Amino acid sequence: MKALCWQGVNKLSVENVPDPELHNDQDMIVRLVAGTTCGSDLHLIGGYIPAMRAGDVIGHEFVGEVVETGPGVRRHKVGDRVVVCSFVGCGRCWYCANDLWSLCDNTNTNPGYGQALFGYETAGIFGYSHAMGGLRGSHAEYVRVPFADYGAFRVPDGIDDVSALFVSDSVPTGWMGADLAGVGPGDVVAVWGCGAVGQMAARAASLLGAERVIAIDRLPERLAMAERYAGCETIDYTATDVAAELRERTGGRGPDVCIEAVGMEAHSDGPMYLYDQAKQQLRMQTDRPTAVRQAIHACRKAGTVFILGVFAGAVDKFPLGAVINKGLTVRGAQMHGQRYIPMLLERLASGELRTAHLATHTVPLDQAPKAYDMFKHKTDGCVRTVIRP
Amino acid sequence: MKKTWWVVPVIGAGAVAARRAWPAGSRSGGKPDDRWLTVTINRPVGEVGSGEKPPPPLDRFGESIDVRTRPAPGDRGTELAVRPAGREARQRSSSLPARMSGQDPRQELRQALREAKALLEAGEVLHADTPPTTRPTPAGKLLGLLNRRSGGEGVL
Numbered sequence: 001m002k003a004l005c006w007q008g009v010n011k012l013s014v015e016n017v018p019d020p021e022l023h024n025d026q027d028m029i030v031r032l033v034a035g036t037t038c039g040s041d042l043h044l045i046g047g048y049i050p051a052m053r054a055g056d057v058i059g060h061e062f063v064g065e066v067v068e069t070g071p072g073v074r075r076h077k078v079g080d081r082v083v084v085c086s087f088v089g090c091g092r093c094w095y096c097a098n099d100l101w102s103l104c105d106n107t108n109t110n111p112g113y114g115q116a117l118f119g120y121e122t123a124g125i126f127g128y129s130h131a132m133g134g135l136r137g138s139h140a141e142y143v144r145v146p147f148a149d150y151g152a153f154r155v156p157d158g159i160d161d162v163s164a165l166f167v168s169d170s171v172p173t174g175w176m177g178a179d180l181a182g183v184g185p186g187d188v189v190a191v192w193g194c195g196a197v198g199q200m201a202a203r204a205a206s207l208l209g210a211e212r213v214i215a216i217d218r219l220p221e222r223l224a225m226a227e228r229y230a231g232c233e234t235i236d237y238t239a240t241d242v243a244a245e246l247r248e249r250t251g252g253r254g255p256d257v258c259i260e261a262v263g264m265e266a267h268s269d270g271p272m273y274l275y276d277q278a279k280q281q282l283r284m285q286t287d288r289p290t291a292v293r294q295a296i297h298a299c300r301k302a303g304t305v306f307i308l309g310v311f312a313g314a315v316d317k318f319p320l321g322a323v324i325n326k327g328l329t330v331r332g333a334q335m336h337g338q339r340y341i342p343m344l345l346e347r348l349a350s351g352e353l354r355t356a357h358l359a360t361h362t363v364p365l366d367q368a369p370k371a372y373d374m375f376k377h378k379t380d381g382c383v384r385t386v387i388r389p
Numbered sequence: 390m391k392k393t394w395w396v397v398p399v400i401g402a403g404a405v406a407a408r409r410a411w412p413a414g415s416r417s418g419g420k421p422d423d424r425w426l427t428v429t430i431n432r433p434v435g436e437v438g439s440g441e442k443p444p445p446p447l448d449r450f451g452e453s454i455d456v457r458t459r460p461a462p463g464d465r466g467t468e469l470a471v472r473p474a475g476r477e478a479r480q481r482s483s484s485l486p487a488r489m490s491g492q493d494p495r496q497e498l499r500q501a502l503r504e505a506k507a508l509l510e511a512g513e514v515l516h517a518d519t520p521p522t523t524r525p526t527p528a529g530k531l532l533g534l535l536n537r538r539s540g541g542e543g544v545l
Contacts, residue, residue: 023518093506111540
């Protein structure tokens, strides 16, 4: 079959690779209907995520059709149209049982990396390095889905493929940020980043009762999307002082909840960006936490900062003093998708959530390397590119 | 420079792993490594087994290992702990080359402990996709070696 392979830093190619096989009883094989580019793939493609091997198949956000099931699969049958959570959970360890699925104890086949880097390993994720599980990615014609009863969800008939696709990762990631940050009625919520995850976090905050939601980015088309589809106010950070703007809009208090949906390759227009770039280039820090710093400084006293963006290692100039002296709650997590996907499919079916607008471009698998280039450089208004095998 | 960025975190992780892989005796002034390797299994004690009857695949080690179980606090299941039986066996601290070549008995024990947990909780041990990659390179082969050792290393 054809698949998109990582061949080295900033090198992708479409190759012929062996078809996936059932390796475990609880596996199933899914024929891809659609996948999508994700901002977190850019960290991986750019060499910021360790333990990538030339020839690895990437991709983790997808929808498809079941073509084969292992003998241990009970909830799916051949022909089902399913959306699959990007993180793989066994469903029965303490973390899965407590709805903390991205922390599953049993789905990372290479636990040594995570234990060395983080103390404990994460769950496995499709196509996201050997450190994050060693599972093949979904930018291919077929993909093997381990623990399929727990990670795959049948798509209701009324939901089209592209809308369902984003429920695989970006929608539950955004929802989780608002949910675990404790967003509730009366809150003012600021969201850094208006990519797919940021837009979904903003929409989730509204649906969870936030009084006002303010989304921050620099790209006009993304800001316009956030206004139109998430119903929020926006700030172009290149046109104003974000902290001052947030103070003014919140009566001097600052946002109750700040959600960072940017990640380790944050951009900004200040001298701190140049500093972070230099430190990252010299490998004196692995990640650029520009948006995290802003969020911590802007947050009101005793507020909550939730870090949704992907970070891999160590950062510099983390404002710990602000966290302590303002009494902030800082949380972060990879996506516990299985916890939210059934509810999100219902909200999608009811029209409360809309996702199709995120798919600004569609390409066949053969053109996936070019699609990632466009996505990385955000040309032609690209927010997400749908890749169809 | 940019093309080799990825090796930095790998080397960092490798250095941490190597530090942990270094013979425990040499870190602790010659004391044997008496530490238990432990996991917490989200199943009741009665399902996990006991020192006399450890769960598979630990049962294959027979009397060459010590096994103990106890309830985990807060309804978190059962703590299962193992270590090589006898002070002499534990004193056989291995070298880094032995660990890299997969010759350290504690690696095998760690791997088996993880597998016991997976079997009891999830009913199976998840296998990685094969072949793991389609393009063999020297760096990829090194990574493949680290991957093969990964299940035998770590914080257990």
